[in-house]
Amino acid sequence: MKLQIQPIGNSYSEQAIDLILTIQQKEFNIPITIQDQPDLLQIESFYTEAGGNFWGAFVGNELVGSIALVKFDDRAGAIRKMFVKKEFRGKELNIAQELLEVLISFCRENGIDDLYLGTITVLKAAQRFYERNHFMKIEKGKLPVKFPLMSADDIFYHLNID
Numbered sequence: 659m660k661l662q663i664q665p666i667g668n669s670y671s672e673q674a675i676d677l678i679l680t681i682q683q684k685e686f687n688i689p690i691t692i693q694d695q696p697d698l699l700q701i702e703s704f705y706t707e708a709g710g711n712f713w714g715a716f717v718g719n720e721l722v723g724s725i726a727l728v729k730f731d732d733r734a735g736a737i738r739k740m741f742v743k744k745e746f747r748g749k750e751l752n753i754a755q756e757l758l759e760v761l762i763s764f765c766r767e768n769g770i771d772d773l774y775l776g777t778i779t780v781l782k783a784a785q786r787f788y789e790r791n792h793f794m795k796i797e798k799g800k801l802p803v804k805f806p807l808m809s810a811d812d813i814f815y816h817l818n819i820d
Contacts, residue, residue, distance in 0.1 A: 659717050661751060663760050666714040666721075667702045673721040674698055674714065674739070681741050686780055690810060697726075697738070704728070709768070710735060713760055715742070715753050722746040725757040727764065730804045735765060737775040738808075740784070747783075754787055762819060771819050774801060776811025785813060793817045 666674065675698050682688045697704040705712040705726050715723030723742040727735045742753045765773060775793070777784050789795075793815035801807075801814055 659751065661753060661756065662716045663713055663756055664716070665706070665711050666724075667706065667712070668700065670714055670721065671699055671701060674701070674712075674724055677721050677724060677743060678739060678741050681743070685744060686778075688778065688780070688810060694809075701726075705738075711761075711764055712739070713757060715746075715757055717746065717751075723753045723757055725761050727761055727770075728806055729768075729770065730806055731802060733770055734772040734774065734802055734804075735770045736806055737761065737773060738806075740775075755791075758791060765819050772802075773817045773819060774805055774814065776808055776814050778810055779812055788815050788817075791817070 675692055678695070678698065679692060682690050692698065701712045705728060709729035710727035712726040713724065714721050723746065724739050725737065726739040728738055729735045740754065740757065742757075746753055762773070775788065777788070794817070796814050796816045798814055
């Protein structure tokens with residue numbers, strides 16, 4: 659299975675919504691809808707035009723993973739929409755790691771030094787993943803003022819990219 663990671667735009671909204679909502683609602687029982695995430699309907703204006711990006715991980719023509727960067731300050735960004743389909747998770751394909759590395763490379767090339775993210779207590783594997791990648795847990799009160807908070811998030815991380 660050959661993995662390909664590429665920036666995606668509005669033409670992939672439907673596939674991204676299907677991937678992300680299925681994981682959020684069916685796998686983790688998170689009571690979140692597409693109405694709570696209008697960014698997925700306007701990927702280009704929400705992510706790309708603001709200086710961030712949205713990437714998809716494809717195996718063949720199937721979208722199996724995603725990660726997005728919201729640039730919210732001159733040198734700071736927030737990781738959003740980091741999801742990998744259940745059957746494609748794990749060290750064999752290493753999709754989550756590949757997605758994160760693409761995002762960090764983009765940050766380095768675009769002068770973004772600080773990455774922040776929010777996640778949810780139930781997503782234990784996500785927390786372990788970020789910690790393995792040197793993200794440090796921070797208190798909500800220590801987030802930058804412009805950090806785009808998601809109402810569901812209750813755990814926050816920061817990574818300084820040097």
